[in-house]
Amino acid sequence: MASVDLETAIKQEEEYLRKVHPTVDDVPGCMTLFDEFLQCHVLGTQIKSLYRYGQMSECGVKKEDFKFCMSLKFMHPEQKRDAWIRRRAEWWAHRRIGKSSENVWDMRKSPLPYWPPALLDNIAENVETIS
Numbered sequence: 001m002a003s004v005d006l007e008t009a010i011k012q013e014e015e016y017l018r019k020v021h022p023t024v025d026d027v028p029g030c031m032t033l034f035d036e037f038l039q040c041h042v043l044g045t046q047i048k049s050l051y052r053y054g055q056m057s058e059c060g061v062k063k064e065d066f067k068f069c070m071s072l073k074f075m076h077p078e079q080k081r082d083a084w085i086r087r088r089a090e091w092w093a094h095r096r097i098g099k100s101s102e103n104v105w106d107m108r109k110s111p112l113p114y115w116p117p118a119l120l121d122n123i124a125e126n127v128e129t130i131s
Contacts, residue, residue: 009096013089024077027084030069037062 004012021027039045040059049057068087072080 004097006093006097009093010086010089013092013096014085017085017089017092021081021085024081027081028069030066030073033062033066033069037066 037059040057040062046056049055069084072083075083
């Protein structure tokens with residue numbers, strides 16, 4: 001994937017999010033975000049995070065999302081949608097540009113030479129070890 005700068009990535013993410021969330025009703029409400037924040041602290045979620053990542057789940061992002069939603073409480077619904085889309089677009093753009101586990105592996109342009117090993121070679125080796 002070609003690297004893009006942050007502003008281009010944000011614009012691309014905003015465009016995508018506007019298609020995914022075409023109306024004001026498609027944007028999550030404050031109660032939904034508060035529920036997600038509380039769900040993050042549940043024992044099952046913490047155990048799953050501990051098992052998968054070796055550390056307890058970080059719930060600060062969900063708390064900040066809820067606080068951000070509360071700060072938009074008195075805005076016009078369309079302005080609230082625009083602000084929410086901008087915030088999510090910035091978050092996704094930072095994730096796209098930043099490092100991830102996908103950066104560890106390089107995609108091969110061609111298959112490995114002599115892989116998989118020829119079946120006849122393995123049979124010949126097995127016959128020699130049996131006799």
